[in-house]
Amino acid sequence: MKNKLILLSLLLIILTAGCGVKSLPSRDSWYAQHYFIMHDYEQKIYHQLTPQGRLEFQNLFWEVRQPLAKQEFDSRIEAIQRLFKSENRNQPWNTDRARVYLLNGSPASIDYRQNTDWVTTAVVSSSGATGSLAMGDRTNEDIQANTAEIWVYPYDKYFIYYIFTFSPPSSWKLSPATFQNNRYLQNFEELNKELIFPVIDEEAYKAKLAALAHK
Numbered sequence: 020m021k022n023k024l025i026l027l028s029l030l031l032i033i034l035t036a037g038c039g040v041k042s043l044p045s046r047d048s049w050y051a052q053h054y055f056i057m058h059d060y061e062q063k064i065y066h067q068l069t070p071q072g073r074l075e076f077q078n079l080f081w082e083v084r085q086p087l088a089k090q091e092f093d094s095r096i097e098a099i100q101r102l103f104k105s106e107n108r109n110q111p112w113n114t115d116r117a118r119v120y121l122l123n124g125s126p127a128s129i130d131y132r133q134n135t136d137w138v139t140t141a142v143v144s145s146s147g148a149t150g151s152l153a154m155g156d157r158t159n160e161d162i163q164a165n166t167a168e169i170w171v172y173p174y175d176k177y178f179i180y181y182i183f184t185f186s187p188p189s190s191w192k193l194s195p196a197t198f199q200n201n202r203y204l205q206n207f208e209e210l211n212k213e214l215i216f217p218v219i220d221e222e223a224y225k226a227k228l229a230a231l232a233h234k
Contacts, residue, residue: 049077051110052096055118056216064228072231079231083224088216095121106190115193119170119181123211126170126181167194174207 050073054062057080065076081089096112099120103111111117168191170181180201183191198204218224 047073048110049073051113052121053080055122056092056212058212058218060225061228064232067232069234072234075231076228079224079227083218083220083227084216085219091215092121095124114190116170116183116191119193122208122215123172124215126172128171130169130171132167132169172207174203174210177203179204179207 050065057065061080065073068076099112099117102120103114103117106114106116112121166184168183168185170183172179172181180197182194182197184194186192
C-alpha cells in the first residue's frame with residue numbers, strides 16, 4: 020500500500036512538472052482559461068489576491084499586452100470551443116489537448132501510434148494558422164487500434180512531442196511519456212509565451228502587480 024502511494028505521488032509530480040502546469044485550474048473560469056499562458060509570477064500573485072483584486076488583475080493582464088495577443092487568444096479559444104467541446108462541454112479549454120493548443124497553436128503534424136508502430140501522419144497547415152487543426156471525433160473508435168495521439172512541433176533544429184492517450188468515454192490525457200526525452204519542452208513553451216503573449220514592459224507590470232497584492 021505504501022509503495023502504491025509513493026508511485027501515485029511520483030506520477031502526480033511528473034504530470035504537473037511539464038507544460039507550464041504549476042497547479043491545477045481552479046473553479047475560477049477566467050483562471051482556468053488563462054493560467055496556461057501565465058508566467059510563474061502572475062500565477063503566484065493571482066492566488067494571493069482578494070476577489071476584487073483578481074478582477075483588477077484580469078483587466079491589467081491584457082492591458083500590458085499587445086492587442087494582437089488578445090486577438091490571437093480569443094481566436095484560439097474559439098477554435099478550442101469547437102474542437103474539444105466533446106471532452107468538456109462546460110469548459111472545453113480545461114482539457115489537456117486544449118491547454119497545449121492554447122499555448123502553442125496548431126501542431127505541425129499529428130501522428131497516431133498503433134501498438135508500437137508509428138502510423139498515419141496528418142499534416143496540418145505549415146503556416147500554423149489558428150483553427151487549422153484537423154480534429155476528428157474519435158470517441159467511438161477502436162481504442163486498441165490507435166492507442167496514442169502525438170502532436171509534433173518544430174523548435175529550432177529539434178522537435179517537441181506531446182503524447183495524448185484516450186481515456187473513456189471521451190477524454191484525451193497528456194501522457195507522462197511526454198516529459199521523457201523531451202528536454203526542450205519547457206524552453207519551447209516559455210518561448211511561445213514570450214512570442215505570442217508578450218508583456219510590453221515587464222518591470223512596470225510587476226510593480227503594478229505588487230501594488231495589487233498589497234491592497
